Amino acid sequence: MAELLVIRHAQASFGQDNYDRLSDLGHRQSELAGDALRANGWVPDRLLTGTLTRQAETLRSMGFDAAPEQHAGFNEYDFHDLLHVKFGGKVPDMVKADRKTHFRTLRETILEWQAGGLVGARETWLGFAARVAEALVFATQDKAERVLVVSSGGPIGQLTASTLGAPPAQMMNLNLQVKNTSMTKFVFSRGRVFLHQFNATPHLDSAETAPLLTYS
Incomplete structure (x- = not known):
């Protein structure tokens, strides 16, 4: 089955006038995430983001310089x-x-x-849920075997909850758990999508990198 790896953007500028840009720590988190993928031999053949600056900056700092496709369904509410x-x-x-x-x-x-x-x-809740669903279809509709998406906590929570058939309120519980640069993996084939891994941060699990873990 093909793989869809959805990564939450790195730490943005919480409390600043312009939240939609990475902090210095966010750039470091992104570098570590990209290094971890390459160390495991996980090379994407399709790159996607929403239209937000913090998502694009995360992808670039991960070391992926090619221009990604964009879909606004991966944007935060x-x-x-x-x-x-x-x-x-x-x-x-x-x-x-x-x-x-x-x-x-x-x-x-x-x-x-x-x-x-x-x-x-x-935007209504139903409108948000619909655009996230449309983004999922967009990301899984071609013949790519490894799709890398940089998104945000809300869409990741919604993708996970909807894939599991969970009630809407569960989306928020998941949303609040999503760590910066965490990796949520789905596998897909012929229109079917299954959750494989949620909110993993292998690049931040060592004693040395654990202090770099953030949620906002």
Whole structure:
């Protein structure tokens, strides 16, 4: 069966005005991820990303210089927009600056969104789920044997949950577990897709590299 390896982008610039770029640590995480793939002889014959800068930067820092194909279905949901709707345009400072508060609010907001709330957001939950499903079809529709995708935590959580037939709420539980540059592998054949591995970080498992592990 063919392999689809979906990697979450490396650490971005949390708390900065422009989140959509890698931190210095993010570039290092990406280098280690790319080195790990090459050390195992895993060479992709197709490269994909969403349209986000942090995804493209991750792929380049992994050592893959060829221009990837892009599909917006691999982009993250717009959490800033969802927060804007949830709080009527006045997002509390603690939500923006404090990590614990941020991720607790993230979970609460996405569950509300999935239940049909946050009317007026730029994207509905059903719209998000549909574009992720379309991205999966796009990534697995040709004859490539090893497809490498750089995506984000939300789409990876949704790809995993939908492949397992899990309820929508499980997507958020998975989303919050996805580590920067973690590797989630699917195998596919003739329109069938199966989860093979979730959220692995072999390049960050040693005592030397463990301190480089991040979730945002």
